[in-house]
């Protein structure tokens with residue numbers, strides 16, 4: 235009995251791998267996916283916590299296809315539901331959705347298909363799932379799994395609570411024996427427990443994957459001169475999709491206009507626009523028709539676009555939760571993507587005033603503080619960020635600006651003393667900028683009027699630039715050496731800790747900031763590209779253009795044809811035959827059939843063009859040989875013309891043959907030679923190497939010919 239059970243489980247996992255390859259075009263599972271799938275196949279409940287882009291969908295889609303019956307997926311966002319179903323259908327999976335966007339007839343049509351067992355995965359909205367009529371209908375079907383996507387919506391502790399989600403406790407009772415899988419990207423421990431309790435699956439296994447998104451670079455830059463930094467950044471990334479988050483509606487409009495003025499295709503998006511306009515902008519972004527969106531935080535929910543290559547924050551977000559969620563929209567395809575946060579003191583003041591007006595003031599205040607600490611961090615940013623979410627990173631990440639350019643620390647006690655003493659001498663009645671002006675000995679009118687030019691510390695820090703002073707002040711603020719009275723005209727006040735510095739000689743360590751120009755010029759964004767990279771990028775761009783053409787013809791989201799990750803692999807490996815294309819990650823059987831020819835043809839033409847131009851790029855050397863063969867040239871002549879050995883040309887012929895080119899191997903070997911190779915192969919076996927055959931034949935037949943002979947013999951079998 236137990237043995238049979240085990241055999242069943244192994245068989246099922248084998249089936250899971252077949253499905254992964256056939257329908258999704260992938261060869262291996264990502265961390266945790268296999269375990270989660272195995273768990274569901276064994277009929278057990280689970281809670282899956284994975285970051286955005288971690289690959290949650292496959293966790294339920296695969297068991298849904300392995301097991302008999304239909305999988306029900308509860309999903310709160312209609313737009314996402316449609317995208318997911320389209321994506322599945324694009325891979326030949328029988329999927330459908332039911333929600334309020336459809337009329338009665340459409341819904342009935344799908345219900346008929348369900349009854350006939352023609353749907354493997356059904357997405358439903360919470361309203362639909364909780365209607366008693368529909369539930370009774372579901373009970374007549376064979377349900378193999380219930381997946382609850384965005385499960386944090388269940389909990390009022392979560393940040394995106396939806397009341398319809400709270401009525402799901404009946405699922406476990408009504409569908410006894412059907413495994414439930416709850417999935418989310420954001421849930422702390424309390425929320426997780428709440429999810430399990432409400433679904434009545436307390437015993438469910440929790441699969442928690444790391445929150446790290448190593449493909450996202452993290453960078454914080456001073457906010458001064460943002461526009462120019464952004465312009466240069468975009469200039470270096472032609473054709474890439476990106477989101478720039480701004481604090482205010484007007485901010486999004488202004489920035490988009492400025493970008494437009496500089497010839498950049500950007501649009502703005504905020505909640506003050508009509509829903510029609512907003513939908514249009516989203517669509518244009520998803521279809522790669524608009525490259526860059528300047529948006530408030532209203533943008534992003536419900537956008538399933540895997541190739542967002544950068545997310546910038548023009549202004550400081552109000553907490554790390556929002557920040558992490560927003561940057562998380564970059565690089566869902568797992569390819570390297572950039573995030574940039576611009577940090578200014580002006581934003582701190584603005585956000586502080588929002589906090590003061592909002593509820594839960596202390597909590598929000600604390601969160602804002604942690605956000606500022608992150609932006610000012612002199613330690614690996616990813617460590618700080620993940621640490622905040624309780625996910626400890628052992629090593630520095632190597633993909634943030636602090637790791638790239640570790641800050642230089644020095645004894646800043648005197649600087650701290652000067653600043654604090656200045657605060658004391660203006661009797662804690664001045665704001666941060668004024669303190670800097672006094673320290674620098676500025677002759678500004680209001681400074682003189684207030685008599686600050688008479689105090690002892692006036693001009694005491696004139697040797698330090700205003701920019702450096704403002705950076706030091708922020709560090710001192712973060713160290714808790716003074717506070718800002720947000721409720722009292724933002725004046726700077728001393729704290730208990732200031733005393734230790736002022737009177738007890740406490741040492742303070744500061745970090746030397748790079749000047750603005752150093753920061754934004756030095757190692758900002760550019761990496762010099764090699765010729766190989768440029769060629770590969772050119773092919774990648776050409777593949778993207780083809781994808782856009784197909785998307786427009788078939789009115790399909792480009793992502794659903796092939797993702798950027800897939801196109802990138804194509805541009806590296808350059809498959810020109812369908813068989814080789816199928817080996818590319820993300821090329822499923824169904825997609826190969828639909829689009830394969832057009833992509834291999836493009837790669838073929840690209841390589842041919844390079845070969846004709848005499849350019850040596852990866853893959854083009856074979857083409858050059860092929861071209862010359864087509865012209866009817868002899869091998870020796872080709873070798874001579876190309877400055878290569880004859881054996882190499884034989885190698886090319888073997889390669890071309892394997893790539894599926896039209897070459898007749900028999901032309902390159904005589905019958906007696908072929909027999910000789912056969913004797914060698916018979917003696918040592920097919921799998922032995924060419925060297926053995928070469929030696930067996932006493933060097934009478936060259937390596938190239940042996941290879942060709944072996945190929946012919948192999949195929950004759």
Ligand code: ADP
Pocket residue numbers: 260261262263264267284285286287288289290291292540566567797819
């Ligand atoms: P999530 O729902 O967790 O945000 P998705 O399920 O949308 O993530 O997956 C994100 C991306 O990762 C998709 O482009 C998906 O095709 C890809 N992906 C998922 N699993 C694998 C895998 N095993 N191998 C390669 N790519 C994968």
Ligand code: ZN
Pocket residue numbers: 613614615616617630631632633634635636637
């Ligand atoms: Zn780092």
